[in-house]
Amino acid sequence: MILLETFQAVPATGLFSLAWLLIAIPLATSFLLLLLGRVSDSWGHWLATLAPIASFAIGLLLFLQMLGADEGSRAVTVHLYDWISTGSWNVSVGLLIDQLSILFVLLITGVGSLIHVYSIGYMAHDDRRRRFFAYLNLFIAAMLTLVLADSYLILFVGWEGVGLASYLLISFWAHRDSASAAGNKAFIVNRVGDLGLAMAMFTMFSLIGSVSFVDVNAAAGEMGGWATLIGFLLLLAACGKSAQVPLQSWLLDAMEGPTPVSALIHAATMVTAGVYLVIRSNVIYAQTPEATLAVAIVGTVTLLAGAWIGSSKDDIKKVLAGSTMSQIGYMMLAAGLGPIGAAFAIFHLLTHGFFKANMFLGAGSVMHGMNDDVNMRNFGGLAKAMKITFLTFAAGYLAIIGFPFTAGFYSKDHIIEAAFESNIILGTLALLGAGVTAFYMTRLMMMTFFGQKRWEPDVHPHESPAVMTVPLIILAILSLFAGLFLNGWIQDWLAVPTGHEVHNTGLLHITPIGWLTMAVVAVGVFIGWYMFKDDIPKTVPQTKNVFAHAGRNDLYGDAFNEHAIIRPTKELAAGLAWFDRTAADGVPEGGATVAAGLGGLLRRTQNGYSRTYGLTLVLGVIGVALVVALGQLG
């Protein structure tokens, strides 16, 4: 058990009392653009781009102020208003700005701003660009609500808000059946997770009568077995939002959305909300080793599953989606290691936000030059045709495989080391995952940027405009160097909200496990290079390799859902319908007859004659008198 040295959050003063503007600005622009309609078509995207930049500026000011404050007074609560206050039951709306949430604010608004800028170029030729930007702003506002909430209820508002924005943006090109189906799928699968969160809140509420972080954390020690239940329910919620096994199936289909959406929502920010939830609830997990272990196991399974899927896809976005699953698996694993891993989970979350957004936007740039083709078998040799895209993508590549001194090197190695420290099996599997990551990312690089040109006849790759490449360059720089800046500092910074166990490592200090990881990564890179250095066939090669088949079919996730959930549900529905038609209809039909009879009877008293009404009144008086008289008898 960890002794928690808790710091009381202080009420907001000065600049902090304006923190609501963080959310209000993008929300207001979103509604403005949706309400104004076509009037704002020509300038809407500029306004929408300014909104996250403004929020970022505010976030940065708050962050600087927090840097200056001493550790005890960094966490700040902003009470906005009481929604319902009935004494015994109060619902207040408030924000919590602490070391954890401010990092998220900077990530969301920072990367969000870059992606807004990028989208100006990417969506330039789309008729519904204004709507797209309005949805993006809506997403930013909802995501900020999620991370700034001071209670699970407000978090839930943001949680549903990002779900809505995600749904709207995945199915943005709803004229394609696949896109609208993917949107529905994401929405429905997420419902399962949301149910988990809702039930976790119900449990908390029935236990302690409140769902605010302060109250829940204070009461966590006395929850006993209930903490395990809450832990599992929160994990279910996290699995839905963060596409962890068994609720992973929606993320690959979500790539139907425009690529900036994939970068912002389905790589850098929203899908990491599950990790945030688990870490925000670290006090609960500290009470329950069972649920904590479950988090780690889910993370490990997902990191391998994602890597497996990523190794066998030819669609560049789906490779990256599998990779996202896998990297979030790493974060979940770290979160499931308890206090020693929590800070690393956030560390990896931030660096992943940089390099994965970078690579998704790079993939978007490639698609932009290749007539929106996503099949890597039609790529090849793009390094020369798209120099900036290639170089920036390479930066992301180095970061994700954990090349020494890039961002991913620090964040991922820490997780692997922490995993080895707590459990040798988890550590080994995480190490294996690092090797597979190196393999599939090398494969992606080889198939896309090197080798023969396998372009379709009418495709003429070209570099994207500056409005798209500048964000790429900034993200590439972050992918390479963010680790150097954050390493060491972030552990101290997050010591309070994650449970107070500083675990510092030097910049150049490399442990035996670090060397081992590098060796495994090198092997992965070598295999990737060796297998894909030669010609790549235009069609998918036939193979009897069961692993390849499984990977190409998303590890049969859809098939599993089809057989285990959808069909039984349909059969249950059919059965119920049968029961309804045959057995149950008797009751409602009989009931309808009775109700009609009752209605007729009552209507007969409403016949329009004053004398009848008068009689009713007199009878009513007698009836009332009888009630009172009966009361006297009893």
Place this chain on the structure above:
Amino acid sequence: MINVLEIQAPTVEWMPLLPLLLVFGGAVVGVLFEAFAPRSTRYVLQTGLSILVLLGAGAAVLFQMADLEPQTIAMGLLSHDGPTLIFWSLLILFSLGGVALFAERGVGDGQSAFASSASAVPGSPLEREAVRLRREHTEVFPLLLFSLLGMMLFASANDLITLFVALEVMSLPLYLLSAMARRRRLLSQEAGLKYFLLGSLASGFFLYGIAMLYGYSGGLTLTDVAAAIDAGADNYWLLLLGLVLLAVGLLFKMGAVPFHSWVPDVYMGAPTPVTGFMAIATKTAAIAALMRVFYVGLGGASWDWQPLLAVIAIVSMILGAVVGLSQNDLKRLLAYSAITHAGFLLVGIVGAVEPGEGVTVSSVGAVAFYLLTYGVATLGAFGLLLTVRRSGGEANGIVAWRGLGKTNPVVAAVMTLFFLSFAGIPLTAGFVGKLAVFSSAFQGGFGWLVLVAVILSVVAAFFYLKIVVAMWFQDAEDDSDTVVVTPSLWTWTVVLVGVLATIVLGLLPGGMIELMNNFSEFIR
């Protein structure tokens, strides 16, 4: 033998009476306008006067709220306390809405919703002449003010005779107003007459109840009755009988089952602006008086009336919800909705929770808040009923409202908002109102009643949603000649205030509930 020297000159506290005097003075001046002002100027004069008087009275009430000293005034006939001021302010607010709806001339070919010549036989040459001359009854405005005067007296009366006088002052103008519809005049006159007959019958019971209470306590003020109960006076059955009969008169005005039969017919027959005004203002006054009589006068006998009100609350909620389901006319449907709401309001009254330690919302605070949320939505909804028309008249059938979401999304959306508020869907004011009355009943120890009420509110939600479905998910009939007429600023203002209040009170109810809680202590 009365010694003249012993009769004291009555002392009258003029300042606390100011709102009443303003309304009364305004009504009298309005009558003078009718007598002396040229016909062409009366509309402007009457609307201007009514609005001015109401704003003045409202301002006076607000000033009194800022500096309130609870006391009985006018020789103990009236109470001037927190609930008085809260209900006065609600009544004045609803009357402002009523005046605005009365004044609406934009929808019906430049003429108001009232008959050209109410005294002429429908279809007679006299009527045709009046219609041709485009005559109007501007007497409706002073009538409204007289009625409001009665309601305000009703809400503050501390004396049973005053209470009875107030009841008549408030009712007589309403009987008249109900009979003055421009269209479907026979139906309207029938409604007015019915309302009058049944109202008189109820008044008779009411008066008889007063006699019984006098017989029991030997006094006529609520204070006397309360003192007699405390002292344990003989002939308890006199008290019980008086209690029952008094309740009949009050519940009749509220429109609670089994004294509800007039409600659907009168709501449907009366001109729509009158229905809107009556629906909320009469209910407010009746509830204010009911709470004062039962809490102050009969508080000592609460064991006897609490089960009674609980039973009436349940049957009101059930009957309103069940019969409302089968209605095809919006005005009639709103009438059954009013019956259901009377039930919900009674739920809030039953607990009889006084403000104090550990009490989050007192009964008075909860009920007043409920009335506010119900009132703004009701006035707004009746305002919208004015705008949807067919072949010159209002189209109140549900059929006419089908597919309105496509043809006129603004009207449909606003109506949807009001109906969601009626149904008590979260984030609307109606939800918070229901929450408030339920929690006050719960604190008063009526948890079982809250459970029943919650279940019935689900049933009641069904018939509101039926209209929402009709507006948004059904197509208009092919030969539908429904048109939505753009009303004047009067109605828009009422609707806009309704929309804003419904949203704001749904999102930020805290301050308003607290305010009403602070003014919820009766003087005894």
